[in-house]
Amino acid sequence: ATTSIAPTTAVATTSPVFVPVTEPPSATPPPTTDAAVAPAPATTIVAVDVPASTAPPIVVPASTAVPTTTLPPPPPAPVTQLGVVQDVAASGPLTVPVVDYGLPRVALGDSVMLGAAEELLARGFAVDAVKSRQMISFLPDMQIIRDGGSFGPVVVIHLGTNGPFSESTLNSMMALVVDVPIVVVLTGRGDREWIGRNNSKLRALPEFYPNVTVLDWEVVASQCPGRCFYEDGIHLTQSGQDFYASQISQLLGMG
Template sequence: MTLIGDSVALGSAGAISGRLDGILIDARVSRQMKDLPDLAASLKGKGQLRDYVVVALATNSTLSTGVVERAVSALGDRHVVLVNGYGDRSWIGPGNKVLAAVAKKHGNVVVADWRSVAAENRHLLGPDGIHPQLSGTDAYARVIERGLAAAAG
């Protein structure tokens, strides 16, 4: 498994690694979905793009269908888990709808629903209302774990 993520995933990396033994995590602050095609090519070249890829890039920018389709296409025929976002940014809600629509069009793509878990458990989030605090990182990791289980079918 490979996880490509932003600061939400980066802050949860310890919990994710604890639940998903052997996962390769490549997460950076402020990373955006538009960066994924180049990053995927780089990881593939290094032999680090595995059969299951978790994409946690719904926080930092608007998501158009074209951008998400290019990202999914760059991953090839791998199993893809798109983690949706949560927060009070104007682009997150519409971006989550794009993720869901793209996932519906592809048999190898599923959405891991962080939005619902965070909305129902806001106490798991830090002061910014976006990033999980320490107690929330395990919940974030469980969302990813469930997404991978769904991708495995």
């Protein structure tokens, strides 16, 4: 008889051992599946009572304006020339500088000025006035007075009543006072035929000499109140003498 041998199966006699395997984390997240993902929980804002700050309030001082210093106005510029003056009150005075040489006020003239010499002397003028004096004949004496150091800040000249003078004679006279700060020249008054021509030359002086002001006596004399002239219309009564001296003084700022 044939004997069949049945296959045998080995049976482990011990329990299996499982060794854990650690895999490094993947840099790429695992793919998302179609499975539903739970939504993130809603954020709830809860009101919290914050106590008021106990720090003292900040006080901002009121703006303080920076005080401004008001400077005094600058002194007025000196007035050394007024051109041709026909109204002394309206012209304003000349500015007489203070100098340390000569006489303060010198007046040179003919018989018209001679009539008012006392009034001028009372106002501080040194007066050299002679009857019938003419400009051309006076030039040598005028140079002596100048060279003697008598001319100071002011020289007043009234010549031209007793005869005509040329441009050359007038320029020679002006050359003697070109360095005097203030020179006042008076025009003539009267019906003598040369006075008009002389006055035209005198009125032109301020155009060429910045230190010269012309007191237009021919015009200003008509403003003298009362009876100011004798019958010749040239020489001065007492009222005219006072007015003559006062007009010269006012022009020089002496009141």
